[in-house]
Every structure is written in C-alpha cells, then in structure tokens.
Amino acid sequence: MRILLYGATETGYTVASQLYRKHDLxxxxxxxxxxxxxxxxDISFVAGNGADVQVLERANAARADLFIACSLIxxxxxxxxxxxxxxTEAETICFVRRMELYRNLNSLSQNRYQSRYDIDTIIWPEQLLTQDIFRIISVPDAIDVEYFVRGKAKLFEYRIxxxxxxxxxxxxDCSFPPNVLIVGITRDHKLFIPNGASIIRAxxxxxxxxxxxxLDNLAAQFFQNVNRIKTAAVIGGGSVGFMLAQxxxxxxxxxxxxEHDPDRCNYLADNLKHSLILQGDGTDLELLEGESIGASNVTVCVTNNDEKNLLCSLLAKQLGCERIITRVGNVRNSTLFERVGIDVVVSPRDSALKELLNRLHAKDINILxxxxxxxxxxxxxxxPEEFETTLVRDFKLPARAIIGVVKRGRNVIFPHGETGLLAGDQLIIFTMARDAEAIKTAFAR
Known part of the structure; x- marks a missing residue:
C-alpha cells in the first residue's frame, strides 16, 4: 500500500515505525x-506543507492509497x-486534539452535508483512550479487554x-473453567504463544x-478482585477525565x-450531575487523605503531565487504593511506571495507533x-467448501497459532483437541503478527 504521512511528530514517528516495513511510505x-x-x-521524505497541492504532487499523492495527517495543528x-x-481517491485519516472539531467532523447529524471531500476517519486519541480506560474498569483486575462475535467471545488480559x-x-496443571483458553503470554515485554507445558510466572x-x-468464573476462581467497581477517583478534569466521569x-x-483549575471545576460541576468535583492538586496528600481517595475501588490519573500522574498514582497506592490506572504521554515512560507498581498504564498514542492499525486493516476483514x-x-x-472434516489436534497451520473460537452458523464453539472442524466454519485464531500473513495465505489456497 502507498501511504502519505503528513507530520514529522511523535505520533508521526510512531505511525511510521509501525507501517514502513510492509508499505511504501x-x-x-x-x-x-x-x-x-x-x-x-526506510521511508521517502518530501519537504513542504501537506495542504499544498504542489507538495502533494511532488509526493505522488495521485497514486496514494492512504493519506494520514497527524501534524500538531x-x-x-x-x-x-x-x-x-x-x-487523489486515497482514504484519509485525520488526527485532531480538540473535542469540538472531533464532534463537528464526526457527528452523525452532519451526514446531510456530505461531500466527496469528507474525511474518511477522524481519530481523537483522548476519546479512544477514554473508551479503553472504561472498558478496563468494567472488568475487575483486567488490563486489556477485547470483544468478538458480537460479544459472544471475549479476550481478557491479566497480570499475574x-x-x-x-x-x-x-x-x-491449572483447572481453568470450560470455554476458556490461554492464547498468549507477555513476559519482559515480549509476547509468545504458550503450550500446555508453559509455566506461568509472576x-x-x-x-x-x-x-x-x-471468564467471570475464571476471575472468581483465580483472581482476587471479583467485586464490581462501585467507586472511582479521577485525577485530572481535562477531556479524558470529563468523558470518563460521564x-x-x-x-x-x-x-x-x-481538578486544579477553578474555571474547569465550574464547567465540570455544571456538566457532571452525579460526580463530586474537588478543586485542588492531585499530589496534595492532605487532600487525598481527607477525601478518602485510598478507599476508592479504582483511581485513574489522567492529567497531561507524566510526572504528576506518577506521583498521584503512588500516593493513591500508598493510601490503599485497590487499583491504579495511569495515563502516560511519553510511551518510553510506560516500563518505568509498570516497574514501580502501577497496575495499568495507558497511552493516548497507543490507543490511537491501535485504532489506526485496525482502520488500516479494515478492508481486510480477516484482522479483528x-x-x-x-x-x-x-x-x-x-x-473453504472443499475442506475435509479434521480434528483440531490434527489441523496443521504453517506457524504457531491457537484456534480460540469456532463460529458455526449461529453457534459459537470454544474448541479442544477433539473438536471437529467442518467446511464453512469461521475460525478466530490468535497468532504472532510476524506469522499472520503465512496463516492467511494458507487459508487462501
């Protein structure tokens, strides 16, 4: 795929580093x-403004399949x-930072004004981050959550x-509930696909x-916190804090x-009818103690400052908060935050990248x-239709992978070695990214 990327920013680098190996960028x-x-x-570079027609022509925009704009403005x-x-007829993806622009460009009410110049996808990282945090809060102790087959199959990630x-x-040797599989383990930041003999480490x-x-039974049997989240403390009343509170x-x-800013507190109080808005500094230990922040089921630190988020998180943890979720702006800080005991580290850039990559593969319905x-x-x-019935244990793939789900008509099956695979079955397979193409090619034969 030929991709034009406008913006030599941190986001631009993150996007480029993910895409340049498989695409002409x-x-x-x-x-x-x-x-x-x-x-x-290994990318090409054209100096100039991405909104300048002559610059786009120099970059061969007419031949592009995808145009991504992620400058700071x-x-x-x-x-x-x-x-x-x-x-160009290229698909366009636009990054924005402001709520009003996202709403104006992405609002369904604007459909009556559609034109051929409309932007195909608007990515507002803060909105995606909010969705990710809320999904994680909704599942006690999970650090990542994904849904498949209209919610009939789910993927939960837990830290041991x-x-x-x-x-x-x-x-x-672990007696997991029926219809549950371990499909992957990340150790020292490296993902691998385990087998039955793999040992689970702290x-x-x-x-x-x-x-x-x-998965609910799994949580009840093997993970300590199985109670529904009832109380939450949010430190930082910006866009993410506001949308999350909603x-x-x-x-x-x-x-x-x-929230520290008095004017922002007034806005939050006017628009959040059931939340308690506290004007103050999230690093103020006296404030945190006085408001019993440590008694909250979860504390979410989402200011725009990494150092402040880390300090707020450590204070909340010291006060006894059950679970800490912390926003990080500089992804290089993620490892540090995890090493000092932060339960879940989230990043708007990671949320946006995941959405971008999913959009990039949108035409390839094989990637969920x-x-x-x-x-x-x-x-x-x-x-395929000519496929001969085969047991899962006898089904050979060209690379290491795990069949997590078999969808047969309206039925959803969580297979084991003796499960028979039939022609027309839809398989949901977990594999390493480096092996995905080989597996898809095998199915295309």
Missing part, C-alpha cells in the same frame, strides 16, 4: 531538517485531508501477581479467550474528580484485533 513536513530518528526508517490536518481529496494461585504452575501478562460467563456516571459508579502494540493479531478466517 512517504513523509511530508515543512521542517528544515528531518528529526534524526526518522532517518532509521488540527486545522492543518483537516485542510491537508481536504486538499488530498482533490487530487506474586500471590496468584497459578503462579509457577504449568498451564496443563508479573506475566496472560491473555485469556473465552465466553463472558466463563461514562462512569452512566454505569452507576460514584465518582470523585480532582491487534494485541500488545501489534506483536499479536487476532484473525478471522473461514475454512
């Missing part, structure tokens, strides 16, 4: 000198996408604690796939929101989800 920016880190990527991204639409009863045990991030009820209110969760920053993929593949 050209970067556009009006900088005098390209940042050094981009020089390590929202209006520049929007105009660049509009301009690209004038000279020192006190876990499955620590240092082989998978085959601090592993283990990925389970199964039905909702089965979602938590709708879910019936009591919210205490701490990306896991661990793209290290793993969840594929949906259909067995």
């Amino acid at each position: 050209t970067l556009i920016d009006d900088v005098d000198r390209l940042p050094d880190k981009f020089n390590n990527l 929202d209006e520049a991204n929007i105009v660049a996408c509009w301009t690209a639409k004038k000279i 604690k020192e006190s876990s009863i499955i620590r240092d045990r082989r998978i085959m 601090d592993d991030k283990v990925i389970f796939m199964g039905t909702g009820p089965a 979602k938590l209110e709708q879910a019936g969760i009591k919210v205490k929101l701490i 989800a990306l896991v661990e920053g793209g290290q793993g993929e969840v594929l949906r593949l259909t067995l």
Whole structure:
C-alpha cells in the first residue's frame, strides 16, 4: 500500500515505525531538517506543507492509497485531508486534539452535508483512550479487554501477581473453567504463544479467550478482585477525565474528580450531575487523605503531565487504593511506571495507533484485533467448501497459532483437541503478527 504521512511528530514517528516495513511510505513536513530518528526508517521524505497541492504532487499523492495527517495543528490536518481529496481517491485519516472539531467532523447529524471531500476517519486519541480506560474498569483486575462475535467471545488480559494461585504452575496443571483458553503470554515485554507445558510466572501478562460467563468464573476462581467497581477517583478534569466521569456516571459508579483549575471545576460541576468535583492538586496528600481517595475501588490519573500522574498514582497506592490506572504521554515512560507498581498504564498514542492499525486493516476483514502494540493479531478466517472434516489436534497451520473460537452458523464453539472442524466454519485464531500473513495465505489456497 502507498501511504502519505503528513507530520514529522511523535505520533508521526510512531505511525511510521509501525507501517514502513510492509508499505511504501512517504513523509511530508515543512521542517528544515528531518528529526534524526526518522532517518532509521526506510521511508521517502518530501519537504513542504501537506495542504499544498504542489507538495502533494511532488509526493505522488495521485497514486496514494492512504493519506494520514497527524501534524500538531488540527486545522492543518483537516485542510491537508481536504486538499488530498482533490487530487487523489486515497482514504484519509485525520488526527485532531480538540473535542469540538472531533464532534463537528464526526457527528452523525452532519451526514446531510456530505461531500466527496469528507474525511474518511477522524481519530481523537483522548476519546479512544477514554473508551479503553472504561472498558478496563468494567472488568475487575483486567488490563486489556477485547470483544468478538458480537460479544459472544471475549479476550481478557491479566497480570499475574506474586500471590496468584497459578503462579509457577504449568498451564496443563491449572483447572481453568470450560470455554476458556490461554492464547498468549507477555513476559519482559515480549509476547509468545504458550503450550500446555508453559509455566506461568509472576508479573506475566496472560491473555485469556473465552465466553463472558466463563471468564467471570475464571476471575472468581483465580483472581482476587471479583467485586464490581462501585467507586472511582479521577485525577485530572481535562477531556479524558470529563468523558470518563460521564461514562462512569452512566454505569452507576460514584465518582470523585480532582481538578486544579477553578474555571474547569465550574464547567465540570455544571456538566457532571452525579460526580463530586474537588478543586485542588492531585499530589496534595492532605487532600487525598481527607477525601478518602485510598478507599476508592479504582483511581485513574489522567492529567497531561507524566510526572504528576506518577506521583498521584503512588500516593493513591500508598493510601490503599485497590487499583491504579495511569495515563502516560511519553510511551518510553510506560516500563518505568509498570516497574514501580502501577497496575495499568495507558497511552493516548497507543490507543490511537491501535485504532489506526485496525482502520488500516479494515478492508481486510480477516484482522479483528491487534494485541500488545501489534506483536499479536487476532484473525478471522473461514475454512473453504472443499475442506475435509479434521480434528483440531490434527489441523496443521504453517506457524504457531491457537484456534480460540469456532463460529458455526449461529453457534459459537470454544474448541479442544477433539473438536471437529467442518467446511464453512469461521475460525478466530490468535497468532504472532510476524506469522499472520503465512496463516492467511494458507487459508487462501
């Protein structure tokens, strides 16, 4: 695929580093000198403004399949996408940072004003981050959650604690509930697909796939916190804090929101009818103690400052909060945050990248989800009409993979070795990203 990327920003680098190996990528920016880190990527560079027709022509925009605008200026991204639409049929993806622009460009009420210059996809990282945080809060102790087959199949990721009863045990020795499979383990930031003899270690991030009820049973048997979240503390009343509080209110969760700016507090108080708005500093230990933040089921730190988020998180943890979710702006800080004991580290850039990669693969309906920053993929593949009935244990794939779900008509089956696979079955397969193409090719034969 030929991709034009406008914006030599941190987001631009994250996108480019994920895409350049498999795609013909050209970067556009009006900088005098390209940042050094981009020089390590095998990409082309065109100097100039992404909204300039002549610059786009120099970048062969007419031949592009995809145009991504992620400069630091929202209006520049929007105009660049509009301009690209004038000279190319490429799909356009536009990053924005402001709520009002996202709503104006993405609102269903604007459909009556549609034109050929409309932007195909609007990505607002803060909105995606909010969705990710809320989904994680909704599942006690999980650090990642994905849904498949209209919610009939789910993927939950848990971090194994020192006190876990499955620590240092082989998978085959753990009596997991029926309809639950371990499909992946991340250890020292590297994802791998285990087998029955694999030993689960402390601090592993283990990925389970199964039905909702089965995963609920899993949590009840093997994970300590099985109680529904009832109270939440949110530190930071920006876009993410505000939208998250709205979602938590709708879910019936009591919210205490701490925000430093008095004017912003007034706005929050006017628009959040069931949340307690506290004007103050989230690093003020006296405030946190006085408002019993440590008694909250979960504390979410979502200010725009990594250092402040880390300090707020550590204070809340010291006060006894059951679970901490912390926003990180600089993804290089994620490992540090995890090492000092933060339960879940989330990033708007990671949320946006996951959405972008999913959009990029939207035409390829075989890819359902990306896991661990793209290290793993969840594929949906259909067995051909000429396929002869085969047991799962005898079904050979060209690379290591796990069949997590078999969809047969309206039935959803969580297979084991003796499950028969039939022609027309739709398989949901977990595999490493590096092996995904080989597996898809095998099904295409």
